[in-house]
Amino acid sequence: MVLPLALTHYGFYLAYTKDAPWFKKRKHIEMSPTPPSSTSLRVASLSQTGPTPFSLRPDADTLAALAQQLDLSGLRKLVFEGTLSPLGDADWQLKGRLGATVVQPCVVTLEPVTTRIDVDDVLRVFVRDYQEDDSPEAEVPEDDTVEPLGVWIDPAVVMEEALALALPEYPRADEGEAAVIRVTEPGKTPMSDAEARPFAGLAALKQQLEGDDDT
Numbered sequence: 001m002v003l004p005l006a007l008t009h010y011g012f013y014l015a016y017t018k019d020a021p022w023f024k025k026r027k028h029i030e031m032s033p034t035p036p037s038s039t040s041l042r043v044a045s046l047s048q049t050g051p052t053p054f055s056l057r058p059d060a061d062t063l064a065a066l067a068q069q070l071d072l073s074g075l076r077k078l079v080f081e082g083t084l085s086p087l088g089d090a091d092w093q094l095k096g097r098l099g100a101t102v103v104q105p106c107v108v109t110l111e112p113v114t115t116r117i118d119v120d121d122v123l124r125v126f127v128r129d130y131q132e133d134d135s136p137e138a139e140v141p142e143d144d145t146v147e148p149l150g151v152w153i154d155p156a157v158v159m160e161e162a163l164a165l166a167l168p169e170y171p172r173a174d175e176g177e178a179a180v181i182r183v184t185e186p187g188k189t190p191m192s193d194a195e196a197r198p199f200a201g202l203a204a205l206k207q208q209l210e211g212d213d214d215t
Contacts, residue, residue: 051084053082073104126153
C-alpha cells in the first residue's frame with residue numbers, strides 16, 4: 001500500500017492508492033468436477049423450484065486472511081446470508097445481505113478507525129450463455145452484477161467482492177486533523193498560513209507605515 005499526498009477540503013493528508021479490485025477482472029468459469037472450496041455450491045444440486053438459502057460466518061483464520069487481503073487492520077462479525085434462485089431456464093440469481101465490522105488506519109493520523117458495514121442488496125446474476133468482448137476497443141460493462149455460470153457458485157467469493165466494494169476508501173477519525181506540510185529553502189523560515197493569505201503582504205505594509213507615522 002502506498003501513501004501519497006491527497007488534497008481534499010480538509011487540506012493535504014496521506015491517502016491510500018488502490019489497485020483495481022481483483023474481481024473486476026474475474027470472469028473465469030469454474031468447470032472442475034470437484035468443489036473449488038468448501039463454500040462452493042454445485043449448480044446441478046440447487047433447487048429448480050425455489051430458492052436455496054446459504055449462510056456464511058467465516059472463522060477467525062478466514063477473517064484474518066481476508067483482512068490481510070483487503071489491507072484491513074481488523075475484521076470481525078462478518079456475516080453473509082442470502083439465497084440462490086433459478087432465473088429463467090438456465091440462469092441463476094444470488095441475493096444476499098452482508099454485515100461486517102472493519103478496522104482501518106485513519107488516513108490523517110493512522111489511528112484505528114472502526115466502521116460498521118451493512119449491505120442489504122448484494123446481487124449477482126450467473127448467466128449460462130454469458131459472452132464478453134475481449135477486444136481492446138470494448139467498453140467496460142456498467143453492470144458488474146452479471147457473471148458467467150459454471151458448474152459451481154461460491155457465495156464466499158461474492159461476499160469478498162461485496163465487502164471490498166463497501167469499504168470506506170479514506171477512513172478518517174473524527175478527531176483527526178489534516179497534516180500541515182510546509183516546504184521552503186534551506187535556512188529560511190517557512191511561510192505561515194496567515195502570510196500566504198491574499199493581501200497579507202499589503203496588511204503588513206500598512207501596519208509598518210502606520211508605525212512610522214506614530215514616530
